[in-house]
Amino acid sequence: MLLAIDAGNTNVVFALFEGRTLRGRWRIATDPRRTGDEYAVWLMQLLSIRGVAADEIKSIIISTVVPRALHNLEILCRHYFDVEPLVAGAGKAEYAIDIDVDQPKSLGADRAVNAIAAHERHGGDLIVVDFGTATTFDVVDYHGAYKGGIIAPGINLSLDALVGNTAKLPRIAIAVPPSKSVIGRNTEDQMLIGVFWGYVAMMEGLIARMRAEIGRPAKVIATGGLAVLFDEASDIFDAVDPDLTLEGLAILAERASKT
Structure with a gap:
């Protein structure tokens, strides 16, 4: 089995794969100070509930946009699973896609992994919208090359502000x-209208501009925790793929196993 770990700014998601089939997922709040031992106490109990023993996990891949979290996650893998983890974008888990932007190394691992998964699963020209702490809009061309995108404040950040x-x-x-x-x-309704419909208008407006700039038909793929919510309110998405990042990690791990 494969354990895929996606460490984002808000949550760390652990997902269990058997081949390409997702068998389970769990999340915990991101805290760079959390030790490998603390992760193990929490994760081992969840695996036990699913009837999965630690020695059934043969490979692990980590994607992180929180560099300080990586060390403790690697300790978790080495000490409790006796596995040297793959790190998305490095070594055998290199992205192996054309990152056609001014500073390729600055691209977040989650966005690169999303591009890989979206290209394999959907093909053609794509706009990938990921609703996370920030909302990102990424353009992937029909060759699978990452062409750039947009970073906007997530809706919860906007509400917090x-x-x-x-x-x-x-x-x-x-x-x-x-x-x-x-x-x-009333006040609450006015706030909800401003935050929600304002966000929908921003999203639809940016996607329309991106499609016009691409100049070819582009499918819009949504992922992230709030994708389903916005799909209810707009017909802008061609597909909603909530586990796109995790699927991208499974793809990278599978490719790495063949090298």
Whole structure:
């Protein structure tokens, strides 16, 4: 079995694969200070609940956009699974795609892995939208080359900024507004309209501009925790693939095993 670890700015996601089949996933809040031992206490219990023994995991791959978290995750792999982990973008797990931007090494591992998975699963010209701590819009051409993209504040960051910098506005939950009206009748409704429909308008506007600049038909693939929520409110997505990053890690690990 393969253990894929995706360390993002908000959560670290652990996913168990048998071949390309996802057997389970678990997440824990990202904390660069969390030790390998702490990860092990938490993860081993979850694997046990699934009836999976540590020695059944034969390979591990890590993708991280939090460099300080990598060392402790590597300790987890070596000490508790007796596995030397692959690191996405390095060694046998090199991306092996053309990263056609000004500073290729600055591309986040999650975005490169998304590009690999999206190209293999969907093909053609693509715009990959990943709803995470930040929302990223990435262009992948029909050859599988990464061509660039956009980084925008995630919707929860936008809400945090709104609430944290005002004296009286309350904390609200992100949800599809109950009405399509954009004229709110109370404070909470007005906030939800501004945050949610404002975000949808931003997303649709940026995608329209990207499609025009690409100049060829481009499919839009959404991933990340809030992808399903926004799919309810817009018809801009051609596909929603919530596990795209994890699938990309499984692809990289499979390729590495053949080298």
